[in-house]
Amino acid sequence: MKPRIFIDGEAGTTGLQIHSQLSNRDDIELLELPRAERKDPQKRSQALNECDIAILCLPDDAARESVSLVKNPRVRILDASSAHRSTPGWVYGLPELTSGQAALIAEANRVTNPGCYPTGAIALLRPLTERGMVPRDYPVNVHAISGYSGSGRSLIEAYEDPNHPEPISAAFRGYGLSLKHKHVPEMQQQALLTYPPLFTPSYGKYRQGIVLYVPLHVRLLQAGISAKQIHDCLSEFYSDAKHINVIPVEQAAKVTQLDPEYLNGTNSLDIYVFANEEAGQILLAAVFDNLGKGASRAAIQNLNIMLNNVSQ
Structure with a gap:
């Protein structure tokens, strides 16, 4: 049966x-x-x-x-x-x-x-906190932009219905400004964070797809932790994952912009590790479909x- x-x-x-x-x-x-x-x-x-x-x-x-x-x-x-x-x-x-x-x-x-945003944030952070690469009490910031479909039918209609009584045409809108977005507890719990992350979501004038960033300052990490070690940790953690792909360092170094839509219609999530070694800065990025893997x-x-x- x-x-x-x-x-x-x-x-x-x-x-x-x-x-x-x-x-x-x-x-x-x-x-x-x-x-x-x-x-x-x-x-x-x-x-x-x-x-x-x-x-x-x-x-x-x-x-x-x-x-x-x-x-x-x-x-x-x-x-x-x-x-x-x-x-x-x-x-x-x-x-x-x-x-x-x-x-x-x-x-x-x-x-x-x-949740869609937590999927990206947790995919970036969980391997690093679980394995001690990022302290669990790190002051985490999560910045993300999603297609408007992430806010559900009402926003989809406001963007797409030509006869909508209150149409929206804004190219970009930030929200969650109370810093109490409902996804924050989920991110904190599953990413093993001591404190709630500071989460700043937004949506753009396109239907679907997310780019999500988590910045890291090397000075706040354990001495000796580098962008390469962060990348190696993520690569090893997801080595057997069918749907999460860690972009090689050499390939990521050639990227000058991230398109939030290129994985639309899939269950895939791509992870990037960018770095400015002179400034001691690391930027983790996740790209995925908010209606797909999200x-x-x-x-x-x-x-x-x-x-x-x-x-x-």
Whole structure:
């Protein structure tokens, strides 16, 4: 019998992409509700309790409600919202996080899909803090720009709908200026940081793709730590990772600008290490698709691990 998958919230930005990627697969059965029944609590509850794996693509409060509706102990949940990313008992769904993480995902009943920005920040920082290359109490700054799709349907419509009552045409907008962005606890926890990172997100006038930076000052690192050692640590850590690629030093040295869109439509994440040795400065950079490795394709990766079907 094929595993039954139910996407709760399939009409949203992430839900639509996940549905599109799963709809032609013959190794699973998609349980779907007619449009008129998608907000019916009884119908949703029935689907949630009849499936093998429920993928939640909902706002945080709605995701918590869906979890409360699941009474069948055999139902496993993959939550793409941010509702449970720091909740005890939920396995963090970044298979590359550390040794053995994929095995935890494979056996878990509750998996929380990473946020888009945290995916990049954690991919850059976790190997370095875990292995002592960057002190865990380092004053981390995370700067990022994303395509406007990262803010969901309302912003997509404001940019793309010619008849929108409040259209947006700004080329660039910074936000999260309270310094209390909901992704900060997730970054701190999974990157093993003593203190919350200072996170400054922004979005540009393009649909999708992220460039994320973490600057490092050599004077604040352990004596003798160099950009090459940082690069070597990241390269070794991700040497067996299928979806995370550390760009060779020689190739990165020739890069003069980073395009946030070049990995769109993929589940890949590229890591760069730039350096100004005279100034004692190192710049870590991650490029990836906020709707791919930052959302839907990461969810599919986790689903495949939960199904023990990593060939997909």
